[in-house]
Amino acid sequence: MSRYSRLIAQTLAEKYQLNDSYIEHIFMFSPLHDIGKITIPDNILLKPGKLTDAEMDVMKTHAAKGGEIIDNLLENFSLSNLNHVDILRNIATCHHETINGRGYPEGIIGDEIPLEARIIAVADVFDALTSQRPYKEAWSNDKAFETLHQMAGEELDKDCVNALLKNSKAVEDIQSQFKDNFYG
Numbered sequence: 001m002s003r004y005s006r007l008i009a010q011t012l013a014e015k016y017q018l019n020d021s022y023i024e025h026i027f028m029f030s031p032l033h034d035i036g037k038i039t040i041p042d043n044i045l046l047k048p049g050k051l052t053d054a055e056m057d058v059m060k061t062h063a064a065k066g067g068e069i070i071d072n073l074l075e076n077f078s079l080s081n082l083n084h085v086d087i088l089r090n091i092a093t094c095h096h097e098t099i100n101g102r103g104y105p106e107g108i109i110g111d112e113i114p115l116e117a118r119i120i121a122v123a124d125v126f127d128a129l130t131s132q133r134p135y136k137e138a139w140s141n142d143k144a145f146e147t148l149h150q151m152a153g154e155e156l157d158k159d160c161v162n163a164l165l166k167n168s169k170a171v172e173d174i175q176s177q178f179k180d181n182f183y184g
């Protein structure tokens with residue numbers, strides 16, 4: 001999903017005036033988007049079926065916990081002055097926020113969601129849909145693209161969705177190059 005994130009950011013670079021450093025930090029930090037899941041009990045995290053409402057409430061804590069983990073690391077190792085650390089924090093804490101404000105952990109809306117988190121959200125959803133999981137088969141790209149299109153503007157950022165959709169050939173290239181790599 002890190003390569004999808006970079007592809008989206010590169011496509012949006014001109015419109016949002018994104019420089020190469022910003023784009024590469026998105027690429028480097030995107031694999032840490034779910035770092036907070038290390039705090040989720042295995043019986044929930046690894047459950048093969050649908051989560052109950054109570055289990056889902058616990059699962060949703062991973063975004064805020066991810067921000068806490070990053071903040072603790074930065075403080076404990078005196079790394080707060082690192083460049084682009086805000087990108088890392090935003091990715092971990094805001095990647096489940098939705099354009100309509102129904103996301104978590106804060107329920108922020110639209111452009112209040114940092115761009116890097118909106119980019120990661122699209123890459124993460126696409127990767128989840130097209131990857132096999134214990135509870136589901138992998139979807140085709142066409143089916144996943146249609147779902148992203150339906151989510152655009154409501155849950156996911158339209159610009160980010162369109163950036164991925166217009167690069168379907170590049171997406172296929174990424175998939176063929178990394179089809180056996182979990183972190184594609």
